[in-house]
Amino acid sequence: MKLTVLGCHGPYPPPGGACSGYLLREGECNLLIDCGNGVLSRLQEHMEYYKLDAVLLSHLHPDHISDIMIMRYALAMAENKGLRRGPLKLYAPLEPGEEFERLPYKNIYSVEPLAAEQPIKIGPFFIQTRATVHAVPGLAMSIQSSSGTLVYSGDTEFFEGLEKFVSGADLFLCEANFQEQDLLNNPANHLSASQAAMVAASAGAKRLLLTHHHPDRDRKVSITEAQKHYPAVEMAVEGETYIVGSSVE
Numbered sequence: 001m002k003l004t005v006l007g008c009h010g011p012y013p014p015p016g017g018a019c020s021g022y023l024l025r026e027g028e029c030n031l032l033i034d035c036g037n038g039v040l041s042r043l044q045e046h047m048e049y050y051k052l053d054a055v056l057l058s059h060l061h062p063d064h065i066s067d068i069m070i071m072r073y074a075l076a077m078a079e080n081k082g083l084r085r086g087p088l089k090l091y092a093p094l095e096p097g098e099e100f101e102r103l104p105y106k107n108i109y110s111v112e113p114l115a116a117e118q119p120i121k122i123g124p125f126f127i128q129t130r131a132t133v134h135a136v137p138g139l140a141m142s143i144q145s146s147s148g149t150l151v152y153s154g155d156t157e158f159f160e161g162l163e164k165f166v167s168g169a170d171l172f173l174c175e176a177n178f179q180e181q182d183l184l185n186n187p188a189n190h191l192s193a194s195q196a197a198m199v200a201a202s203a204g205a206k207r208l209l210l211t212h213h214h215p216d217r218d219r220k221v222s223i224t225e226a227q228k229h230y231p232a233v234e235m236a237v238e239g240e241t242y243i244v245g246s247s248v249e
């Protein structure tokens with residue numbers, strides 16, 4: 001499977017950047033994971049937006065969902081032009097309820113609640129989820145196909161059982177919004193780069209890609225902190241495509 005990073009910043013993007021959004025492709029299937037601001041624009045650099053098969057939202061914070069509110073207009077126009085038929089499947093946690101209720105728009109999305117530990121199948125992808133520890137209910141995702149396994153942390157602070165969920169990952173896409181300094185002040189809701197690296201190392205993840213970069217924090221510091229625990233760590237780069245496991249076209 002192929003993972004393209006459309007946006008990797010949070011809670012807001014730097015100039016020219018975008019918030020969380022990842023395109024996962026295998027064969028003819030196009031799955032969008034998270035859809036923060038800037039993602040719809042970036043998506044169109046790689047494919048026609050109306051050819052998406054499904055969208056998975058890890059949680060309902062604006063930096064992960066705001067372009068859902070914009071994509072509906074594009075999809076409505078694509079439907080009018082006959083480019084697309086039927087609603088786009090959109091899987092999202094049910095809470096916070098007021099955010100979930102904002103997702104449906106006419107018949108553009110078919111919104112399905114997605115609970116932790118509720119496996120689903122989308123095209124070639126078998127998806128397992130696990131509740132994270134964050135300010136709102138969130139999901140980590142393990143996405144498996146015949147070519148490999150991607151694990152995405154969603155947004156989370158460290159919790160018991162995270163390593164187990166990550167074990168077997170060909171690629172672990174892990175948020176690292178914090179640095180060691182932040183853990184001294186406000187350790188809630190997010191992981192530091194070093195925590196992400198420790199999880200990847202103890203889970204035996206084959207590759208570690210750090211994401212959810214904070215625009216105010218120096219990436220070199222994050223890399224240095226993570227390398228102590230996982231020397232081959234990489235930082236997600238917007239526009240880059242990563243092969244997960246073996247490449248299957």
Ligand SMILES: [Zn+2]
Nearest residue numbers: 059061134155
């Ligand atoms: Zn969040």
